[in-house]
Amino acid sequence: MDSETSWTWAYPDSHLTTETWAGPARVKQPDGTFRWVDTTLEERDGALYPKVAKVGVRIGDGGDTHLATLERAEKGQSFAVDWPAKLPKPRIEGNKAIYDISTSDLKADLVVTALATGFRHDVVLRERPTGPVEFRLPVRTEGLKLSETKAGGLKLTDAKGKVVASAAEPFMMEAPSTDAKSAPNMRGQIDTQVVGKAGDQTLVIKPDPKFLADKDTTYPVTVDPTVSLTATMDAWIQSRTGAADATDSVLNVGTGTYYQSERRCSGSVCSYTNKIYPNFLRGYVGFGDDAGGVAGKYVESATLQLLGSYAGSCVGRTLTASPVTSSWDTDSLSWNLRPSTTSTGAVTITPSCGSDTVTSLNVTQMARNWSAGGGFYGVELKSTEDTRSSWPDESNPISAQYWSFYSVESGQSPPKLSVNYLLPPEIPTVTGESIDSIAGTDAISRTSDVKVNYSSTSIDGKKLDYLVSISDPTTPIPVPTTTPSPSPSPSPTPSPSPAGTAVPGLVAAYGMNEGTGTAVADQSGTGNAGTASGTAWAVGKFGQALSFNGTSSRVNVNNSASLQLTNKMTIEAWVKPSSVSGYRTVIMKEASSDASYALYSSINGGFFPGMGMSGPTS
Incomplete structure (x- = not known):
């Protein structure tokens, strides 16, 4: 892992x-081990290399025009940047190679920095230049093409046009200000162009002369076009x-x-x-x-x-x-x-x-x-x-x-x-009694007395919570229709659908599966049917459902003796509220002067689904 x-x-x-x-912090070795990234430069075979980097980086050690090269040997791709004149022996500071490229008109250093994913090459203008500044860097590529992006940056693409390396829009950065009210250091713009054909191109860098000449610009100024092989x-x-x-x-x-x-x-x-x-x-x-x-x-x-x-x-x-x-x-x-x-x-x-x-x-x-x-x-x-x-x-x-x-x-x-x-936790094992069949994750039983056992193990030793949903327990279970045989044999007589098994004490049950009209059937067998008003049919958790607008929608059920509960009671409903503010009534049994009992949800005062009962139950 x-x-x-x-x-x-x-x-x-x-x-x-x-x-x-956020990026490569280690590099995988041929033997499968990992080494931490260390971009400190070391000299080997007449060139400078980072000790441990994500990509192959080779930096020139002076004596010729070679500046730096990125290589993807396994893909046959390389990107090399040269300097237009012979470079002096660089000074090494950690992961930086610093070349003194000063002339009579320009006091400057060329700095190449080894990165974990590539390199950056900066020109550091130590003093304000006395004339126009332009740098033309020869670029050699193999299997790659250097071009400009729409955002003003640089990109390297392979033969299929896929971007394999990129650089954001180049910029200049002035020296850090000693004034705490003017920090961090400010940036200037660079006009960057790529001229020539793939394989033999030139990167032309023109720093903004106004920024360089501005009396408020603090020197040294760093001119930075950077390319990194990985994002x-x-x-x-x-x-x-x-x-x-x-x-x-x-x-x-x-x-x-x-x-x-x-x-x-x-x-x-x-x-x-x-x-x-x-x-x-x-x-x-x-x-x-x-x-x-x-x-x-x-x-x-x-x-x-x-x-x-x-x-x-x-x-x-x-x-x-x-x-x-x-x-x-x-x-x-x-x-x-x-x-x-x-x-x-x-x-x-x-x-x-x-x-x-x-x-x-x-x-x-x-x-x-x-x-x-x-x-x-x-x-x-x-x-x-x-x-x-x-x-x-x-x-x-x-x-x-x-x-x-x-x-x-x-x-x-x-x-x-x-x-x-x-x-x-491990996938729970489910066992049950009085289970007639299994359909996917549903257990189907034709009796109201069902026992279901769940067992699982949690690696942290904590108790596991299970959610068991019972859908329309009193709805008659449909009998699959028999597909007629192609032979002339007599068609079988369909078996009648079994009637719902009555649940002791159940006085009202509404599956709301009708899907059309305003009639809402009572599946308990006690005849407490309802009439929907201002509602809409919708897809529910199981089958159909009614959608209520939260103000005028309701299902009205006429009063009956079976609904006048006088002792212990259980009221439950499956709802999906769009809002939990205030008091949201789910079920309400009204009396002549008060509410007999109700089921509602609220987060006022930290209370969640609750039930209340008061007044006569007539």
Whole structure:
């Protein structure tokens, strides 16, 4: 039950625990064992390789133009990116290879980062450039084609047009601001084009010159076109630009802020004032179609664990995890294309505001809903979002408050869902006395004295509840019609349908199986038939049923001596209410000045189906 994204532990008390990550956390080895992802670079055979990664990644060690290559050897597919000039020997920092590509007009580093599912290559502009900036990266592919997506990103497709690798719309990111009221760092746009034919193409990257020249842009600036061979299932989005980031090493969640200049003029004299606006940040985490196979299981507990750090004031911080209720993917995710969520099962906590701390959310109810077939699409993470339009004019607007949780691409402690569950009880054994026949799950008896025994075993030792339904116990059982033989033999005389066996003490029984008209027969044999008014026929739990509108619908039964109950009584009904507010009358026996007895349902005061009796029973 182990995989690269989950593992399951079985305990002596028969409960199981499945831990699932939002992407590959381990890699299966040829001998069937698993190794934890470790993207630390090491030098082998004149190139750099991550120690343990999901896909084959090879990074150049300098001395030529080779930058990085992704390989799917088993499928004969590869994707290689080169630099237009010979690269120097890189500096190695963990999973990063850093090349100094500075020129007289540009002070910059080329950084290649090994990821669990691919690589990212960034150009870090250390200083504001003195002229136009454009990068042209030769691309070599085998069995794949690089192209642009409608959303402005990049994709690699195979010969059949299937997407095997993708990248969200490239962007630029300025250096983190030291001002808590202007964080996290802002993004700039990149014009990306793919030119040439499959196999020999060029990736053209043109950073927005206005963003680079803006006096408020903080350097260094990172230019980031990233390609990942497998789809990770975590990303974060921001309201200011609307963009999603699925390849960042962190998931930013909370509220950031940014300055925007406002121009005010008095006559010919103009001034500019920086005003602060909110930048809301949300994270999305998925764990596959069925997190650890919990569908249909009895979930005892479930926890979502996130590891990361917090930035900002510790006052008024909250974190909410809500179930996602529609499908999504990291390629199409954006602020305007967010998946739907529900508050059912959502959890809000006040996490720690420290660094490198574990944030745990109790998502037991969420997991139980998934287990019951509620649809498993992952979790949305967000904080309180103050959407007031008066934000920019606040005299002391709040500072940025957000968490940065490690993502799958960080190569360390990605989001993890841990579910404890129990195996279901064994299928019960059913035995009975006076049972004439079995039809599917129905036991048919022609007597009112029936004994049915159920036996099963629950692994947790808890008592088991059984639901036994008795349908129209007094309705005559129809006799199957005999199909005439094709021979000229005489047709058999049909046997009369047996009459219903009277149940001692039963004074009224309504199966409501007529299906048409207003007559409602009494099957008890005492003649207390009813007349329907304002009702409609519908499909019931068994056979037909009557539908009541909750106001004027009813079945009227004339008074009779048999209905004037004076001692112990049993009243029961099978109903499917569309609302349980107020007092919902099911049965009412009226008297001259009061109600004699009634059966109703209500949740007022915490009471559920109840019965009342008062006054004379005439």
